[in-house]
Amino acid sequence: MTLTSPSVTTADSISIRGAVKIYGSGASQHVALQNVDVDIKRGQFVSIIGPSGCGKSTLLRLIAGLEDADEGIAEVFGVTAEQACAAKMIGLVPQAPALLPWKDVLGNVSMPAKINRRADKLRRRIHGHLERPAPDMIDLLHKAGLADAVHKLPAQLSGGMQQRAAIVRAFGVQPDVLLMDEPFSALDEFTRESIQEQLLDIWDENKTTVVFVTHSVSEAVRLSDKVLVMSARPGRITASVDITLPRPRSQAMLKSAEFHHFEDVIRDHLQTAWQENPMTGSTPIAAGAAS
Amino acid sequence: MSVLSPVQPSNQSGNQPDQPDPTSETSQEIPVSRPATPPATKRRSGSTGRFGFLRPAYWLPLAVLLVALGMLWSVTANDSPYLLPPLAAVGEALAANPLFYLTNAWATLAVALVGLAIGFVGSFILAVLVSELPVARRAIMPIAVVLSVTPLVAIAPALVVAFGFGPEPKLIVTALICFFPILINVSTGLRSVSPAVLQVFTTLHASRLEMLWHVRIPSALPYLFTALRVVFPLSIIGAVVAELSAPGAAEGLGTVISVASSNNRLAVVYAAIFCLAIMGSLLLLIITAIEDRVLHWHESRVAAKS
Numbered sequence: 001m002t003l004t005s006p007s008v009t010t011a012d013s014i015s016i017r018g019a020v021k022i023y024g025s026g027a028s029q030h031v032a033l034q035n036v037d038v039d040i041k042r043g044q045f046v047s048i049i050g051p052s053g054c055g056k057s058t059l060l061r062l063i064a065g066l067e068d069a070d071e072g073i074a075e076v077f078g079v080t081a082e083q084a085c086a087a088k089m090i091g092l093v094p095q096a097p098a099l100l101p102w103k104d105v106l107g108n109v110s111m112p113a114k115i116n117r118r119a120d121k122l123r124r125r126i127h128g129h130l131e132r133p134a135p136d137m138i139d140l141l142h143k144a145g146l147a148d149a150v151h152k153l154p155a156q157l158s159g160g161m162q163q164r165a166a167i168v169r170a171f172g173v174q175p176d177v178l179l180m181d182e183p184f185s186a187l188d189e190f191t192r193e194s195i196q197e198q199l200l201d202i203w204d205e206n207k208t209t210v211v212f213v214t215h216s217v218s219e220a221v222r223l224s225d226k227v228l229v230m231s232a233r234p235g236r237i238t239a240s241v242d243i244t245l246p247r248p249r250s251q252a253m254l255k256s257a258e259f260h261h262f263e264d265v266i267r268d269h270l271q272t273a274w275q276e277n278p279m280t281g282s283t284p285i286a287a288g289a290a291s
Numbered sequence: 292m293s294v295l296s297p298v299q300p301s302n303q304s305g306n307q308p309d310q311p312d313p314t315s316e317t318s319q320e321i322p323v324s325r326p327a328t329p330p331a332t333k334r335r336s337g338s339t340g341r342f343g344f345l346r347p348a349y350w351l352p353l354a355v356l357l358v359a360l361g362m363l364w365s366v367t368a369n370d371s372p373y374l375l376p377p378l379a380a381v382g383e384a385l386a387a388n389p390l391f392y393l394t395n396a397w398a399t400l401a402v403a404l405v406g407l408a409i410g411f412v413g414s415f416i417l418a419v420l421v422s423e424l425p426v427a428r429r430a431i432m433p434i435a436v437v438l439s440v441t442p443l444v445a446i447a448p449a450l451v452v453a454f455g456f457g458p459e460p461k462l463i464v465t466a467l468i469c470f471f472p473i474l475i476n477v478s479t480g481l482r483s484v485s486p487a488v489l490q491v492f493t494t495l496h497a498s499r500l501e502m503l504w505h506v507r508i509p510s511a512l513p514y515l516f517t518a519l520r521v522v523f524p525l526s527i528i529g530a531v532v533a534e535l536s537a538p539g540a541a542e543g544l545g546t547v548i549s550v551a552s553s554n555n556r557l558a559v560v561y562a563a564i565f566c567l568a569i570m571g572s573l574l575l576l577i578i579t580a581i582e583d584r585v586l587h588w589h590e591s592r593v594a595a596k597s
C-alpha cells in the first residue's frame with residue numbers, strides 16, 4: 001500500500017472532485033450526490049447545511065471512507081479515505097453518541113488508542129501530517145466539562161454529556177480531520193450553546209480540520225470558517241459562504257449585526273435552493289428535525 | 292417458550308414499561324426472553340427500600356397460596372394414596388437419608404453442568420463463526436432454528452442404545468439442548484451493535500478481531516445471559532431425562548425416580564423431584580446473581596442504582 005498516491009490537488013486539503021453517489025437502481029434510483037466538488041484546507045472548520053435528505057450524511061460518509069463514490073475522487077490530505085482510516089486520521093462523531101455502554105467515560109474515550117495500533121507508524125509516513133503527542137484524556141475530559149463524569153457509565157449521563165464524551169473520544173486520536181454529523185441536533189438550546197463553546201475551545205487548541213453537518217443556521221455561522229449550502233434532488237452544493245467573523249466568537253457576538261448578516265445570507269441560499277425544489281417535502285431549516 | 296426466538300435488544304428499544312421484572316419471584320420461575328431488567332420504578336413502588344419483602348403485603352399472597360396448595364395435596368393424598376404420597380411421607384423420605392439425595396443430586400448436577408459447559412463452548416464458537424461469515428449463517432441458522440424447536444431430549448433412548456449406560460448419552464443430550472438457545476441468542480447479540488458504533492470503529496480501521504473483542508462480544512452478553520437463564524434449568528431436565536432412559540445407570544436423581552416408581556415408592560419419587568426443583572431454582576438464582584454483576588452497566592440496572 002503506497003501512501004503517496006498521486007493527488008489531484010495539494011496534499012494539504014480534503015478534496016472531493018465530481019463525486020456522484022446513486023442509491024438503488026432502475027425506477028427506484030436515487031441520486032444522493034451529483035457532481036459534488038469540495039475543498040477543505042487543513043485547519044479549517046467547515047459546515048455543511050441543507051434540508052433533510054439532501055445528502056449531507058452521504059457526503060460525510062464519503063470522506064470517512066464508509067462509502068465509495070460511484071464516480072469521482074475523494075481524497076483526505078493526499079491519501080484515499082481508506083488509507084486515512086488505516087492511519088487513524090479520521091475522527092467521527094455520529095448523530096447518536098454511540099458510546100459503549102459497558103465502559104465508563106474514561107474507558108470509552110481511551111478506546112480508540114487501544115485499536116489499530118499500527119496506525120501511528122502509517123501516520124508518520126503521510127506527507128503533511130503533523131505529529132502531536134497523545135493527549136491526556138483526563139485533561140481533555142475536564143476541558144469538555146466532564147470532570148465529574150470520568151468514571152460514570154454512559155447510561156448515567158445526560159444526552160449532552162454523552163455527546164461531549166463522543167467528541168472527546170474523537171479528539172483523542174488527534175485526527176487530521178474530525179467529521180461530525182449533526183452531533184447536537186438532539187440537544188436542547190442551552191446545552192447546545194455551551195457544548196458549541198467547548199468544541200470551539202478544544203478545536204482552538206488542537207487546530208484540527210472539522211467538517212460539521214448541521215441544520216441550524218446560527219450553529220453553522222458561529223462555528224465555521226466556511227459554510228457549504230446543499231440542496232436536494234439531486235443532492236448538490238449550491239453555495240459556499242465564507243464566514244469572516246473574527247475568533248474567538250463570544251456569546252455576545254451572536255447578537256451582532258454581522259452575525260445576523262451571515263445568517264441571512266445562508267437562509268437566502270437555503271430558501272432559493274428550496275424554491276427550486278419544493279418537492280423535497282421539508283423546509284430548509286427544519287428545527288429539531290432529524291434526518 | 293419464547294426463549295427460542297432471538298431477543299429484542301432492550302438497550303436500543305428503550306424503555307418498555309410493561310416488561311416483567313426478572314428480579315421479582317414470578318419471573319425467576321419463568322425465564323423471560325429479554326436481556327434487560329425493566330425500569331426501576333416498578334421495584335421501588337412495590338416495596339419500601341431494602342427490607343420491603345418483610346412486609347406482609349409482599350409475602351402473604353404467596354404464603355396463602357402455598358398453604359392452600361398444601362391442603363389440596365393432603366386431601367388428594369388421603370383420598371387416593373396412589374396419586375400423591377402424603378407430604379409428611381415425602382419429608383420423612385428426605386430426612387431419613389439426606390446423604391442419599393445429596394449424592395444423587397450431585398451426580399445429576401455434575402452431568403448437567405459438564406454438558407452445559409460443552410454445549411456453551413461449542414455454541415459460542417459457532418455463533419461467532421456464523422456472525423462473521425454470512426455464508427455460514429445462511430447455511431447453519433435455518434437448521435439451528437429447526438433443531439431448537441425439536442424436543443432433542445427425545446433422542447436420549449437412542450443415545451443409550453448407541454453409547455450404553457456411561458456418561459456419554461447424558462452429556463450429549465444436555466449439551467445438545469443447551470446448544471441451540473445459546474447459538475441463536477448469541478449470534479443475534481453479536482450482530483446487535485448499532486450502525487453508529489460500527490461506523491465509529493470502522494473509521495478507526497478496527498480489525499475484525501478487535502471489533503469482536505471490544506464491541507461485539509460485550510454487546511452479546513445481555514443476549515447470552517438471557518439464554519443462560521433458560522439453559523441452566525434446561526440442562527437439569529436434559530440430565531434427568533437421559534438418566535430416566537438409562538435405567539441401569541448407577542447414580543442420579545433420574546435413576547432414583549425410575550427405580551422408586553417401579554417399586555411403587557411414591558414418597559421417594561416426590562422427594563427426588565423436590566430436590567430437582569431446589570436445584571433448578573438455585574441454578575437460576577446463581578445465574579441471575581452473576582448476570583447482575585456482569586451486566587451492572589446495563590441501562591436498566593444503572594437506572595435502578597441511581
Ligand SMILES: Nc1ncnc2c1ncn2[C@@H]1O[C@H](COP(=O)(O)OP(=O)(O)O)[C@@H](O)[C@H]1O
Nearest residue numbers: 023024032051052053054055056057058059291
Ligand atoms: N444506504 C442508503 N440506501 C438507500 N438510500 C439512501 C441510503 N443512504 C441515504 N439514502 C438516501 O440518500 C439521500 C441522502 O441521504 P442523507 O445523506 O442521509 O441525507 P441527509 O443527511 O442530508 O439528511 C436520502 O434521500 C436518503 O433516502
Ligand SMILES: [Mg+2]
Nearest residue numbers: 056057181291
Ligand atoms: Mg443525515
